[in-house]
Amino acid sequence: MARPRSDSEAVQDRLVEIACAIIEERGGQALTMQELAARAGMSTANLYRFFDSKGALLDALAEYWFRPKVAIMEDVIASELPARRKMYEFFARRFAHVRQSWQADPATLAMYIELAAEHIDHVRSYYDLADHYLGMVIGEAMSEGYFAGLEVDETIVLIKQMVMPYCTLATVIEQMPRLSEDKLARIVDAVFDGLSAQDRGARGGGLRAA
Amino acid sequence: MARPRSDSEAVQDRLVEIACAIIEERGGQALTMQELAARAGMSTANLYRFFDSKGALLDALAEYWFRPKVAIMEDVIASELPARRKMYEFFARRFAHVRQSWQADPATLAMYIELAAEHIDHVRSYYDLADHYLGMVIGEAMSEGYFAGLEVDETIVLIKQMVMPYCTLATVIEQMPRLSEDKLARIVDAVFDGLSAQDRGARGGGLRAA
Numbered sequence: 001m002a003r004p005r006s007d008s009e010a011v012q013d014r015l016v017e018i019a020c021a022i023i024e025e026r027g028g029q030a031l032t033m034q035e036l037a038a039r040a041g042m043s044t045a046n047l048y049r050f051f052d053s054k055g056a057l058l059d060a061l062a063e064y065w066f067r068p069k070v071a072i073m074e075d076v077i078a079s080e081l082p083a084r085r086k087m088y089e090f091f092a093r094r095f096a097h098v099r100q101s102w103q104a105d106p107a108t109l110a111m112y113i114e115l116a117a118e119h120i121d122h123v124r125s126y127y128d129l130a131d132h133y134l135g136m137v138i139g140e141a142m143s144e145g146y147f148a149g150l151e152v153d154e155t156i157v158l159i160k161q162m163v164m165p166y167c168t169l170a171t172v173i174e175q176m177p178r179l180s181e182d183k184l185a186r187i188v189d190a191v192f193d194g195l196s197a198q199d200r201g202a203r204g205g206g207l208r209a210a
Numbered sequence: 211m212a213r214p215r216s217d218s219e220a221v222q223d224r225l226v227e228i229a230c231a232i233i234e235e236r237g238g239q240a241l242t243m244q245e246l247a248a249r250a251g252m253s254t255a256n257l258y259r260f261f262d263s264k265g266a267l268l269d270a271l272a273e274y275w276f277r278p279k280v281a282i283m284e285d286v287i288a289s290e291l292p293a294r295r296k297m298y299e300f301f302a303r304r305f306a307h308v309r310q311s312w313q314a315d316p317a318t319l320a321m322y323i324e325l326a327a328e329h330i331d332h333v334r335s336y337y338d339l340a341d342h343y344l345g346m347v348i349g350e351a352m353s354e355g356y357f358a359g360l361e362v363d364e365t366i367v368l369i370k371q372m373v374m375p376y377c378t379l380a381t382v383i384e385q386m387p388r389l390s391e392d393k394l395a396r397i398v399d400a401v402f403d404g405l406s407a408q409d410r411g412a413r414g415g416g417l418r419a420a
């Protein structure tokens with residue numbers, strides 16, 4: 001993905017970077033169209049040529065923030081790996097990316113995660129996209145014979161629950177000291193070797209005669 | 211467990227119930243020794259005969275709040291179930307207990323969970339106790355042949371990560387609409403049938419010759 005694609009997008013990216021600087025220095029509340037225009041050395045009227053509302057600016061901020069995460073997912077999906085390895089990479093590379101941000105500046109990362117939670121309407125599409133890509137990996141796994149008897153949608157929910165500390169942003173930073181690629185690999189192996197719709201006794205149904 | 215065991219403990223329980231009422235009506239900040247004494251119709255000096263400090267009161271509050279959860283764990287541990295069923299019950303019964311509190315009054319439950327996070331020194335021993343009991347179930351599972359190659363302590367960490375939405379209180383209430391005993395059973399089955407120290411390819415090590 002060669003980005004930005006046009007001069008206008010280059011300016012928008014530059015404005016988003018300034019918006020990030022405002023947020024990182026003074027918090028999300030400090031980000032107004034007036035403040036951004038002033039910091040960018042342009043009139044507010046000119047700024048509105050690039051973002052016709054605060055909502056459009058927030059959309060651009062979300063796109064900028066999720067861009068590397070989307071690129072990671074697209075790379076993994078496009079790879080030729082078997083489904084099990086693909087699913088590990090799908091979670092592990094995003095986890096490593098978030099850990100890097102966390103190591104660089106934990107407070108700033110926490111602020112962006114909080115900001116995303118406050119503006120869920122501007123970021124929900126990225127969570128939906130992640131589910132969509134996870135569904136694709138699950139589909140490939142199913143064609144390799146895994147997750148017998150489960151539907152794709154319920155498998156998405158189950159796997160997200162089983163790897164939650166590695167993929168839910170707020171949980172990642174809270175659990176960071178206990179997380180590792182090594183543990184994630186064991187969990188993904190357990191997902192592939194253990195997850196199916198078959199009742200195998202955890203709930204006791206397997207002990208009752210049909 | 212027949213509780214309370216003495217008249218003094220009965221009074222302490224009654225005082226803790228009044229403390230809970232203060233918290234539920236006006237928040238954790240409103241709970242002072244003076245306020246509790248006034249609400250209980252006793253002098254502050256008399257109250258200090260039952261709790262010699264605010265910390266002792268918080269310890270008693272934590273003991274009161276975790277008591278049914280500890281009882282659930284002790285019942286499961288004492289049961290004759292096979293390890294797989296035991297582990298399911300270990301998580302499922304506590305999950306059902308928390309869900310019941312959530313259904314009765316989600317805001318109050320959220321407040322107690324926040325209070326527990328603020329006073330972690332008064333509740334940590336209960337989390338340690340839960341780990342200890344989980345370790346016992348894991349030990350039984352290992353003697354049945356599960357979790358080959360893993361140590362008990364690392365298995366505790368891995369399993370807690372895999373069932374996090376069902377056992378970390380803050381996550382339980384956040385994820386509640388997506389949680390069910392049915393999904394938990396599939397996850398516990400996956401833990402038993404899939405979790406081991408053997409590299410089976412998620413991380414790719416299995417593809418490299420030794």
